[in-house]
Amino acid sequence: MEEQLSLLDLVWNASFTVQFVMAILMLSSMMSWYMIVNRYIYFRNANDEMYRFEERFWSGIDLSQLYREGNERAADGYAILGVESIFRAGFKEFSRLAQQAEMDSEALIEGARRAMRVAVMREEERLERHLAFLASVGSTSPYIGLFGTVWGIMHSFRGLANSTQATLATVAPGISEALVATAMGLFAAIPAVLAYNRFASKVEVLSNRYDTFMDEFSGILYRQAFAVRSRGKKAG
Amino acid sequence: MNTSIYAKPIMPRIVVRPALATLLIHGLLVVLLTANWASMDRERIKVKPLPNLVNARLVDVSDLKPKPQKKAEAAKPVAVPKVEPPKPEPKPEPKPEPKPAPKVEPPKPEPKPEPKVEAPQPKPKPKVEAPKPEPKPEPKVEQPKPEPKPEQPKPTPPPTTTPTKQSSRDALARIAQEELSTVDSTEEAAELTATADEMSASFAALIKRTVQSNWSRPPSARNGMECELEVQLVPTGEVVGVRVIRSSGDLAFDSSAENAVRRAGSFPELQKLPSGEFEKKFRRLNLIFKPEDLRF
Numbered sequence: 001m002e003e004q005l006s007l008l009d010l011v012w013n014a015s016f017t018v019q020f021v022m023a024i025l026m027l028s029s030m031m032s033w034y035m036i037v038n039r040y041i042y043f044r045n046a047n048d049e050m051y052r053f054e055e056r057f058w059s060g061i062d063l064s065q066l067y068r069e070g071n072e073r074a075a076d077g078y079a080i081l082g083v084e085s086i087f088r089a090g091f092k093e094f095s096r097l098a099q100q101a102e103m104d105s106e107a108l109i110e111g112a113r114r115a116m117r118v119a120v121m122r123e124e125e126r127l128e129r130h131l132a133f134l135a136s137v138g139s140t141s142p143y144i145g146l147f148g149t150v151w152g153i154m155h156s157f158r159g160l161a162n163s164t165q166a167t168l169a170t171v172a173p174g175i176s177e178a179l180v181a182t183a184m185g186l187f188a189a190i191p192a193v194l195a196y197n198r199f200a201s202k203v204e205v206l207s208n209r210y211d212t213f214m215d216e217f218s219g220i221l222y223r224q225a226f227a228v229r230s231r232g233k234k235a236g
Numbered sequence: 237m238n239t240s241i242y243a244k245p246i247m248p249r250i251v252v253r254p255a256l257a258t259l260l261i262h263g264l265l266v267v268l269l270t271a272n273w274a275s276m277d278r279e280r281i282k283v284k285p286l287p288n289l290v291n292a293r294l295v296d297v298s299d300l301k302p303k304p305q306k307k308a309e310a311a312k313p314v315a316v317p318k319v320e321p322p323k324p325e326p327k328p329e330p331k332p333e334p335k336p337a338p339k340v341e342p343p344k345p346e347p348k349p350e351p352k353v354e355a356p357q358p359k360p361k362p363k364v365e366a367p368k369p370e371p372k373p374e375p376k377v378e379q380p381k382p383e384p385k386p387e388q389p390k391p392t393p394p395p396t397t398t399p400t401k402q403s404s405r406d407a408l409a410r411i412a413q414e415e416l417s418t419v420d421s422t423e424e425a426a427e428l429t430a431t432a433d434e435m436s437a438s439f440a441a442l443i444k445r446t447v448q449s450n451w452s453r454p455p456s457a458r459n460g461m462e463c464e465l466e467v468q469l470v471p472t473g474e475v476v477g478v479r480v481i482r483s484s485g486d487l488a489f490d491s492s493a494e495n496a497v498r499r500a501g502s503f504p505e506l507q508k509l510p511s512g513e514f515e516k517k518f519r520r521l522n523l524i525f526k527p528e529d530l531r532f
Binding site: 035 | 250251253254255257258261262265269270
């Protein structure tokens, strides 16, 4: 009775280079799946947070009250992300500048906007984390797999050159083993490419939302700044 | 709390769920691939030499009258579905069928419709026996080897078919025809209820029988020899490849086994098999040939 070729046998009996390629691909596949799920959860949370915060922000609540609530949550060890961190950055800078009497209203707004832009940058940076890895897995792992395949086929044909009787059976296992590498490359690449495209568009959407929020909030701060300064002028 | 916006960004820890999901996906993939690969089990069929049995069937003259015929038919639908495995039996029949007309065939005493062949001539005529259900179980009984030997002498009687008149002969042929058609229809009905396992078992039996009848052993065959062939079939039932995967050590024996399969050629009945079942069991088929009944 002939031995059935099993997939695991193919992997274990492969030549060193092909095995090495397979190991790389397996590792990158696992890492990319880890990052896919990680990003998925992160984006879902960011989305939920954004809706929750915007609802609260536009509910007419006192802004300093909102800021204090955020302080409490930060003290409890929560990481403040997304729109709320933008709000906090802008509000903090604004209130700090407003305490200095020599600042005019334009300077107040400029300072707050600058702080908020920095916060938006940081948020985008957080959103885009791991995406570069997904992109490179998606674009390179087919090539890595192809390399393994070409190497394996080269080997099996070299074996064919040495044997006097050329039958399909002498090359078939080698080719089969080599093709496993391509299959693994594709297995790693396809989800990574799909996920990268999806997450990239999500990043786009979220950072647009952040920009919009920044503009809306600076409109409110504008009003606030002129109110504060005109009161100051009357008093002074 | 008093972290400035320029502090190192805090990343929320999302570790456990992605790690679990990753392991799950890859574990599942490995399990699926290896399981599928390993579960491609083949059917193994043992081919033993066909014992030289008289495959006779008692058809009584009383059957020629319409009434008992009806009765027998009425009784059959009940009996046949029970006797599932031998279902493909009627298939090989058509070939020997035309033979009853010439009536003279010393080499193969197979033909069923021969009425008065069995043993004592005077008896069968008056005897009223349930003729149809009888022959079905017979193929099963054929298996035991000790039996064929004692019966071998018997095949000589067939030519002594003097008692049959020409008219009754025609009638017999007609009966056999009707019988075949009824068996066909009941077979179809039974097929609907037959599970895939039963079907593949009966097809395996059919293949075995066909190959057996085509196998002529070389004189060099000895007891204890065994050779295994791998037969490749296509869904139309045709044999596309035969390969010896375990030789008996005797070249003639191996090639006789190979020839038996090639001569069998095709098993068109396999077309009735659902394709999944075919892929699983009959795409590649292992046949084991053993001459067990040899005396030397």
